[in-house]
Amino acid sequence: MTTSNLHMYVLAAPLLTALFVNMLGRVSRSYVAPLVLGALGFSTLASLGVLSRVLDQGSYSYTVGNWAPPMGIELIIDPLSALMLVLISSVALLASFSALPMVAKEQAGKEHLFFTLYLILIAGLMGLVMTGDAFNLYVLLEITSITTYGLIAMGKGRAPLASFNYIIMGSIGACFYLLGVGYLYILTGSLNMADIAQILPQLGGDAAMATALCFILVGLWIKMALFPLHGWLPNAYSLAPTGAGLLVAPLMTKVTIYLMVRVMFSIFGADYLFVQNPLVQSGMVWLATAAIICASCLALAQRNLKRMLTYIIIAEVGYMVGGVWLANSTGLSGAILHIVNDALMTLCLFLAAAAIAYRVGSLDFDNLQGLYKRMPITMAAFTVGAFSMIGIPPTAGFFSKWYLILGGIEAGHWEYVVALLFSSLINAILFFRIIAIAYFRKEGDHARLQREEAPLIMQGPLILTAATLIVIGLGSGPLVRGIIKLALPVGF
Amino acid sequence: MEQFLAIIIAKYNYWLYVVLMMIGFYAMIGKRNLVKKLIGMNIFQTAIILMFVSAGAKYGAKIPILNKHEVLEHGVRAAQVVNPLPHVLMLTAIVVSVSVTGVALAILQRIYREYGTLEEDEILEKLGR
Numbered sequence: 001m002t003t004s005n006l007h008m009y010v011l012a013a014p015l016l017t018a019l020f021v022n023m024l025g026r027v028s029r030s031y032v033a034p035l036v037l038g039a040l041g042f043s044t045l046a047s048l049g050v051l052s053r054v055l056d057q058g059s060y061s062y063t064v065g066n067w068a069p070p071m072g073i074e075l076i077i078d079p080l081s082a083l084m085l086v087l088i089s090s091v092a093l094l095a096s097f098s099a100l101p102m103v104a105k106e107q108a109g110k111e112h113l114f115f116t117l118y119l120i121l122i123a124g125l126m127g128l129v130m131t132g133d134a135f136n137l138y139v140l141l142e143i144t145s146i147t148t149y150g151l152i153a154m155g156k157g158r159a160p161l162a163s164f165n166y167i168i169m170g171s172i173g174a175c176f177y178l179l180g181v182g183y184l185y186i187l188t189g190s191l192n193m194a195d196i197a198q199i200l201p202q203l204g205g206d207a208a209m210a211t212a213l214c215f216i217l218v219g220l221w222i223k224m225a226l227f228p229l230h231g232w233l234p235n236a237y238s239l240a241p242t243g244a245g246l247l248v249a250p251l252m253t254k255v256t257i258y259l260m261v262r263v264m265f266s267i268f269g270a271d272y273l274f275v276q277n278p279l280v281q282s283g284m285v286w287l288a289t290a291a292i293i294c295a296s297c298l299a300l301a302q303r304n305l306k307r308m309l310t311y312i313i314i315a316e317v318g319y320m321v322g323g324v325w326l327a328n329s330t331g332l333s334g335a336i337l338h339i340v341n342d343a344l345m346t347l348c349l350f351l352a353a354a355a356i357a358y359r360v361g362s363l364d365f366d367n368l369q370g371l372y373k374r375m376p377i378t379m380a381a382f383t384v385g386a387f388s389m390i391g392i393p394p395t396a397g398f399f400s401k402w403y404l405i406l407g408g409i410e411a412g413h414w415e416y417v418v419a420l421l422f423s424s425l426i427n428a429i430l431f432f433r434i435i436a437i438a439y440f441r442k443e444g445d446h447a448r449l450q451r452e453e454a455p456l457i458m459q460g461p462l463i464l465t466a467a468t469l470i471v472i473g474l475g476s477g478p479l480v481r482g483i484i485k486l487a488l489p490v491g492f
Numbered sequence: 493m494e495q496f497l498a499i500i501i502a503k504y505n506y507w508l509y510v511v512l513m514m515i516g517f518y519a520m521i522g523k524r525n526l527v528k529k530l531i532g533m534n535i536f537q538t539a540i541i542l543m544f545v546s547a548g549a550k551y552g553a554k555i556p557i558l559n560k561h562e563v564l565e566h567g568v569r570a571a572q573v574v575n576p577l578p579h580v581l582m583l584t585a586i587v588v589s590v591s592v593t594g595v596a597l598a599i600l601q602r603i604y605r606e607y608g609t610l611e612e613d614e615i616l617e618k619l620g621r
Contacts (some may be wrong), residue, residue, distance in 0.1 A: 135581055142588045146595055153599045160602040161615065167596045168520055171533050175540055178585065182540065185578070186547050 005062065006053065007077050010046045010085055011126045013039040014092075018119035025112020032111045033100050039119065040096055043089040043126075051082040055483065061132060069132070070192035076132040080336065080487035084129040084258055087340055091250050091347050092122045094461040098351050099243035101455055102358060106241050107154055114154060118247060121147040125255050134181045134267065135191045137259065138174065141223065145170045148252065151244035152236050162235035169232040173222030180215030183208055184267070193266045200268065209272075216263055224256035224317055227291030234310040242354045245306070250347040253313060254339045257320045261336070264324070274327040281327055285413045288322030291315070292419040296426040305356070305363040308430060309349055312389060315423055316342050322416050323404045331407025333484045337476060338400035341388070344469055345397055348385035351462040352378055355454035371438035375453050379438060381466035386431035388469045391424045396469045399476040505546035513539035524612045526603065530596050537589040541582045548578035 017039035024031040054060075059078030063069060096118070103114050124144035131137050149170070153163035185191060187208055188199040203209060218229075225233040237249050264273055274281050292315050299311035320342070323335030353363060355378045360367055372379045388397035401420060408417040453459060472479065500507050516539060519532020556576040558568065600610060607615045 135584075139584055139588065142592070146588075146591055149592075149595050149599070153595075153602065157606075158619065160599045160606065164526060164596060164599050164603065167592065167599070168529055168533060171537070171592055172517075172520065174588075175536055179540055179543070182544050182547065185544075191581075 004060070006046050007050045007062065007075065007082075007085065007130060008064075010043045010050060010089065011123055011130070013043045013046070014119040014126070015123035018116045018123070021112055021119060022116040025115070029104075029109075029111050032115055036096050036100070036115050036119065037093070040089060040093040040122070043122075044086070044093050047082070047085040047089045050077060051079075051086050051483075054079050054082040055486070070190050070195035073136050074132040074192060074194070075130045076194075077130060078487065079483055080258070080261075081129045083336075083340070083483055083487060084255070085126060087343055088122065088125050088129065088251060088255070091343055092247060094465055095246040095250070095347060095351070097461040098354050098458045099246050101457055102246070102354055103241065103243040105358065106156075106243065110154065114151070114241070114243065117147045117150045118244070121151065121247065125251055128255055129258060132193050132266075133191055134184065134193055134196065134263075138178050138181060141177065141259075142174055144252070144255075145174060145223070148244075148248055151248065152240040154244065155239050155241045157239065158235070159239040159241075162232075162239045166232045166236040169222055169229075173219045173229075176215045176219030176222070178219075180212045180217075180219060183212035183215065187212065193262075196267050197269060200272070213268055213273075217260070220256055220260050220263065221321075224253045224260070224321075225314055226317055226321055227287070227294055227314060230291075230295065230314045230317075233314060234307055237310045237313070238304065238306040242357050246347070246350050246354055249309070249313060249350050250343045253317050254320075254343045257317065257324070257335070257339055260321070261324055261332075270327070281325055282413070284325035285322050285411075285416050288318045288325065289413075289415045289419040291318030291321070292423045296423045299430055300426060303365050305353055305365065305368065305434065306350075309346070309353065312427065312430070313346060316346075319401075319404060319420065319423070322413075322419075323407060326404075326407045326411045326413060326416070328407055328410050329488055330403055330410055332488055333480055334400055334403030334407050336484050336487060337403060337480060340479075341396040341400045341469075341472065344465060344472065345385055345388045348381060348462065348465040348469060349389070351458070351465060352382035352385060355458050355462060356382075358454045358458060359452055365434070365437055368434060368438045374451060376451070377453055377459055378462060381462045383435065384466040384469055386427075386435070388473070390427045390431060394470060394473045396473040396476065399473055403480070505549075506543065509539045509543040509546070512542065526600055526610045526612060530593065530600065533596070534589065534593060537585070541585055541589075544578040544582050544585070548575035550574055 017035050021032055021035050024035065054077055059076065061069070062075040062077065063072045064075060065072065067073070096115075099118070100111075103111050107114050121144055124140050124147065127140040128137065128144065131140060149163050149167050152166060153160045155162075181191070184196055187203060188196050190196050190199060200209060222229045233253075237245055240248060264270075295311050295315035295318060299308050299315065302308040302311060316338070320335045320338050323331045323338060326332070355375065356368070356371065357363055359375060360371070384395060388395035391398045391401040393399075401424065405417050405420055408414070408420065513536055516532045516534070516536030520529050520536060523529055523532060550571065553572055553574045556573040558573065603615070604610055607618050609615060609618075
């Protein structure tokens with residue numbers, strides 16, 4: 001094992017283990033947990049190694065099978081993709097601790113099938129953040145989508161229907177992306193992102209290039225559920241098995257936003273997007289503003305904890321898309337920091353929701369009464385996650401929101417700043433309503449509530465995630481200076 | 493009119509793919525039967541596959557299987573062979589579309605077992621009760 005191909009081990013560990021989980025899991029279910037945790041633990045350690053190497057020696061590219069780019073497929077490891085690798089592998093590791101008992105309870109007897117898809121999904125996400133090839137990106141996007149369709153369809157009741165709607169919408173998104181890549185290929189004759197980026201400026205931004213940009217962006221927006229295209233997400237994520245929601249909700253939308261950043265700056269370039277088309281840029285900030293406000297209002301109408309969280313995810317997508325399109329370095333660093341923070345906040349809230357679902361069963365608001373008495377540790381961690389979503393210092397959510405607001409003021413987009421503050425206010429209402437239900441109301445029938453926490457294997461990652469939110473919040477200055485500033489594209 | 497026809501005929505392959513894509517898109521959005529939606533998705537994907545393949549075609553070009561010795565001596569004359577790369581890419585895209593269709597069919601089977609129908613309206617009616 002040398003350090004120059006360490007990132008291949010990060011990706012190969014879950015991919016190969018998926019095979020073994022499927023084969024050995026048939027023999028005995030007891031093989032599943034050590035294999036999954038072992039593979040993801042190895043990936044997390046190796047991805048930390050990749051990050052430290054990149055910070056030490058600068059970004060590098062790797063050609064799989066020694067076919068030189070632009071013909072061969074190039075993997076690009078720069079600070080941003082190394083940071084995303086660490087984020088994906090650690091979130092997946094934490095989520096799987098909690099997913100294991102949940103799956104054993106909800107999908108008893110199907111653990112090996114569930115975790116096969118689960119591990120392939122993680123490998124697909126890792127491939128997505130590394131690839132430097134536009135068509136390879138499409139294939140990996142479909143790998144992650146197909147595994148997600150399968151995972152969601154394993155849920156009960158309406159879940160297959162939600163999954164089918166997701167298939168239709170997701171396929172439209174992927175096809176639009178592929179169509180955009182086709183336009184780029186016809187224009188430039190290349191599929192390598194760096195190569196396309198070199199050729200495109202010589203063509204002088206004609207209609208075909210704008211169409212390609214349009215198709216690619218709309219395709220990715222469908223996949224990330226930006227507001228008018230969000231219809232598939234709430235059902236799919238809230239009806240998915242709890243174990244699948246733990247992984248899919250924190251990572252899928254965030255990785256797609258990373259892809260948008262990648263496509264925007266590695267293929268089209270900041271000059272074409274922001275300087276040549278200022279109207280599109282400010283239009284996008286307005287669209288993100290609308291997304292934040294509408295999704296926040298929709299979240300108010302929900303009466304189920306998990307459904308409410310899915311609408312908050314949609315609002316957060318608006319935060320990050322707006323931050324990227326603000327076209328200044330403060331906004332972009334805020335958006336990238338928010339990708340990290342939002343993945344951890346969503347993970348924290350979904351882990352808490354999973355722990356509650358494990359003990360209580362239903363997540364409707366009426367069933368949450370008296371939870372602070374029953375599950376004090378879970379609810380304490382939930383409160384930290386909620387404070388981070390609202391943006392109360394010193395939790396992580398405050399700092400990325402602070403950067404986004406500063407970026408909005410710098411760019412003069414006051415509507416975006418107002419939307420962010422409005423959304424924080426709505427989040428405060430949403431979460432304090434839940435805290436009030438869980439804390440103050442008394443349960444009528446059972447006068448004495450037994451203290452019954454979720455098993456330790458579910459509590460451990462929850463407490464760790466909540467602590468990480470505070471640590472990242474306090475350390476966000478060094479994080480931005482040390483990693484995210486390096487990760488910004490050229491020209492910022 | 494003459495001019496308009498000339499524009500269409502000059503790039504008729506792209507017009508065909510647009511028409512095919514719109515048919516698929518209509519089926520995905522407009523139809524209420526879930527299987528018809530899935531077939532619409534297949535038409536949609538096929539349209540894109542055809543667009544890629546037709547982008548690689550050239551007038552009077554041969555298949556891209558070359559004589560090694562000739563190529564070593566004279567090099568490749570790009571105008572005489574079709575571009576193989578879009579075809580190869582579309583092999584992957586076909587695999588993707590087949591697997592999505594497979595997953596979707598399996599899910600449709602589960603939906604049928606659960607509700608006894610594949611009409612969206614009837615399913616929603618049953619859910620409403």
